Amino acid sequence: MIDTEKQTPFRRNFARLLARSRSKNSIYLALSMIARVLNAVGMFIALQRFAPSTFGEMSYLQATAVSTVGFCSLGIELSVNAQLTRKIKEGGRLAPTILAACTLAITGICLACTAVAVGFSSQLTVTESAHLAVIAVCIYSSFMILTSLLTAISFALSASINVGVSYILTSSLFAVFAIFADTRTSGIGLMFFSVVAQVIAVSYMATALSRLAKSWQLRRGYELIHASLESATAEVKTLFAYGAKQILVVATLTFSQWLIQRKIVYGDDGASENAIYSVGNQIFNMMTFIPLIITPIIITRLAAAGDDLALRKRISLASLKLFSGIAAIACVAVFLGLRIGIPFLPARYAAAEVTGLIASFAAAFQIMKSPFSLFFLAELKASREIASATASALFMIVATATYAQLTPNQGTTIRLLGCALQGLLLAAMFFLETRRAKER
Numbered sequence: 001m002i003d004t005e006k007q008t009p010f011r012r013n014f015a016r017l018l019a020r021s022r023s024k025n026s027i028y029l030a031l032s033m034i035a036r037v038l039n040a041v042g043m044f045i046a047l048q049r050f051a052p053s054t055f056g057e058m059s060y061l062q063a064t065a066v067s068t069v070g071f072c073s074l075g076i077e078l079s080v081n082a083q084l085t086r087k088i089k090e091g092g093r094l095a096p097t098i099l100a101a102c103t104l105a106i107t108g109i110c111l112a113c114t115a116v117a118v119g120f121s122s123q124l125t126v127t128e129s130a131h132l133a134v135i136a137v138c139i140y141s142s143f144m145i146l147t148s149l150l151t152a153i154s155f156a157l158s159a160s161i162n163v164g165v166s167y168i169l170t171s172s173l174f175a176v177f178a179i180f181a182d183t184r185t186s187g188i189g190l191m192f193f194s195v196v197a198q199v200i201a202v203s204y205m206a207t208a209l210s211r212l213a214k215s216w217q218l219r220r221g222y223e224l225i226h227a228s229l230e231s232a233t234a235e236v237k238t239l240f241a242y243g244a245k246q247i248l249v250v251a252t253l254t255f256s257q258w259l260i261q262r263k264i265v266y267g268d269d270g271a272s273e274n275a276i277y278s279v280g281n282q283i284f285n286m287m288t289f290i291p292l293i294i295t296p297i298i299i300t301r302l303a304a305a306g307d308d309l310a311l312r313k314r315i316s317l318a319s320l321k322l323f324s325g326i327a328a329i330a331c332v333a334v335f336l337g338l339r340i341g342i343p344f345l346p347a348r349y350a351a352a353e354v355t356g357l358i359a360s361f362a363a364a365f366q367i368m369k370s371p372f373s374l375f376f377l378a379e380l381k382a383s384r385e386i387a388s389a390t391a392s393a394l395f396m397i398v399a400t401a402t403y404a405q406l407t408p409n410q411g412t413t414i415r416l417l418g419c420a421l422q423g424l425l426l427a428a429m430f431f432l433e434t435r436r437a438k439e440r
Helices: 004-019 021-049 052-072 076-090 095-123 130-156 160-180 187-215 229-265 270-304 309-344 347-368 370-378 382-401 408-439
Strands: none
Touching (some): 076 229, 130 187, 160 187, 270 347, 270 408, 347 408, 370 382
16 A cells, blocks of 8 residues: 555646646647648648559558557557556556556557568558568557557646647658659558658657656656556556457457458459548548547546546537537538549549548548447446447448449448447447436
């Protein structure tokens, strides 16, 4: 047991930072939105300057990396964020959790590289060099896992601004590359530049967190955060037990979405056809990035609410109103953006207007289900999320398997139906769960 007198200054330090978290989160949201605008500009320029096959190839490599991370990240972002938030509230020792989180991240990176080299290498022959593609996807996957770890720690320690700045760095670098790079650059070349942008962003976040730790004078408070091997091992088990459930959720969904792209990229028109799907995919990613940047804020509030079910329900329903409004505004913005932007792209992308609209509706369902998803995750009832995600993923996998190859619109429609199914299932379980709790 930690001495209460020794805990007091440590808790006070946390309290001051948590009191400033609201304003910091507002700055983070502003930076993140600016980053998305920069990212959209960079993607638009890339679509204009590079061949459709180049953009389609890069998108397929990124989809492979995302699917790999879905299997191998061990769910560290949400589990670490929730666990550290609880430790902060209780004045507990942080080092065991941070050490355990780093251990899981390293394990996840090793698993990701193994999965790419063994399981996905045969699926990367669409590129000019399968060996370079494997290397690029391995590095990209590894830094995605590191980003998840640093993001979780940053939000728990009220350092969300650092995450926003890293997003700005990544988006700005990609936009600069899209403007000045040789138009003959291959899809693998684009992928490697994305890797460079990730390395810079992760390096910035790691440096910022190390400075934060120094400013907290954690060395002087070493007796409060000293991590024994036994306590760190216990934390690994706790985080893995929580995160393993997230593996099932994320992995099934990312695999089904990767499978759709594979059916397209290995079809008659190959990577060029995948470029059309990728326009919709980028729209989907940009729209669903909005709940992703808000998720750490909501999950932190839900975790801080503890066992107060009524408060967690109020937080979730308030979030639903916010997310629904965001989804509606985003769909309108996508419609207008496609009508304005498509004419400025090569003629090959004319078909992407319908694909983009379908993708925006899919993203809207994904956005609106977020409050229900976070409610169950904060309660450590990931079985609800697993059930809905599995149903959605199985539907998409079965639907995809019925086609020898897919067109962009067919693939995006399958995704739309899968997202709608998951959202409806989660909403139904949320209202059943809260009604039962109220009756008791």
